[in-house]
Amino acid sequence: MTIQFAPTLQGAAAPAVIVNGLRRAYGDRTVIEGLDLRIERGEFVALLGESGCGKTTLLRALAGLDPIQAGRIIAPRRPAVVFQEHRLLPWDSLWRNVALGLETPDARARAGAALAEVGLGDRLDDWPRNLSGGQAQRVALARALVQQPELLLLDEPFAALDALTRIRMHALVRELVANHRPGVLLVTHDVDEAIALADRILVMRDGRIAYEHRSHGNSKVARDDLLAELGVLSAHTPA
Numbered sequence: 070m071t072i073q074f075a076p077t078l079q080g081a082a083a084p085a086v087i088v089n090g091l092r093r094a095y096g097d098r099t100v101i102e103g104l105d106l107r108i109e110r111g112e113f114v115a116l117l118g119e120s121g122c123g124k125t126t127l128l129r130a131l132a133g134l135d136p137i138q139a140g141r142i143i144a145p146r147r148p149a150v151v152f153q154e155h156r157l158l159p160w161d162s163l164w165r166n167v168a169l170g171l172e173t174p175d176a177r178a179r180a181g182a183a184l185a186e187v188g189l190g191d192r193l194d195d196w197p198r199n200l201s202g203g204q205a206q207r208v209a210l211a212r213a214l215v216q217q218p219e220l221l222l223l224d225e226p227f228a229a230l231d232a233l234t235r236i237r238m239h240a241l242v243r244e245l246v247a248n249h250r251p252g253v254l255l256v257t258h259d260v261d262e263a264i265a266l267a268d269r270i271l272v273m274r275d276g277r278i279a280y281e282h283r284s285h286g287n288s289k290v291a292r293d294d295l296l297a298e299l300g301v302l303s304a305h306t307p308a
């Protein structure tokens with residue numbers, strides 16, 4: 070059993086994904102058990118959790134990359150995914166990398182528009198080897214968004230970037246998500262990144278969503294609560 074694609078969820082008001090009672094195991098080792106999750110279109114959700122708690126396992130299941138052992142994942146179409154590494158094909162030009170999977174005659178034009186959106190509109194015929202890490206991640210974002218996904222899955226896409234580039238990428242992602250309005254699930258280790266970007270922050274523990282935080286503007290309280298949930302800090306320690 071794997072993800073089900075339900076064309077009935079195609080309407081603009083339909084959720085980006087619904088997960089019920091998900092179980093995912095590697096052999097007899099269960100990593101996700103009884104997990105429920107719903108992400109709306111246009112909603113930016115961040116997923117935190119201790120290393121090894123199953124964040125990437127969940128993201129891969131949502132992407133339809135791995136089988137699941139129980140439960141349901143329903144989405145309108147296959148989600149788009151951006152990983153920590155850009156995964157660009159070195160033998161293809163940038164526009165061909167972005168157009169991968171587009172089988173329309175206007176593929177180059179659409180790839181060009183997506184590259185322009187990430188600030189690389191003058192590099193269509195350039196090669197992945199000529200890009201910095203941040204530029205390569207921007208191409209990976211363009212490749213995801215050119216599909217006009219209802220759900221965008223981001224697995225630590227900024228983790229390998231320097232601090233300044235990461236801040237620029239945050240601004241870009243916020244802008245792209247505001248324009249395209251996919252539901253987003255961002256897996257990150259960075260509490261501050263989650264607070265900066267997400268409308269809703271989830272903490273995963275014991276194979277399910279153990280804590281949910283909705284953005285309320287007081288980022289100091291949010292940070293302390295989240296660090297407490299992650300077992301790093303007692304709640305509301307004085308600064």
Ligand SMILES: Nc1ncnc2c1ncn2[C@@H]1O[C@H](COP(=O)(O)OP(=O)(O)OP(=O)(O)O)[C@@H](O)[C@H]1O
Pocket residue numbers: 095100118119120121122123124125126127
């Ligand atoms: N292909 C696999 N085969 C067997 N076990 C796996 C496989 N992939 C992951 N696991 C195990 O599943 C558990 C969850 O791994 P996962 O990578 O989802 O965690 P994570 O929360 O994303 O971790 P991190 O934050 O360190 O990236 C870990 O104990 C890991 O060892």
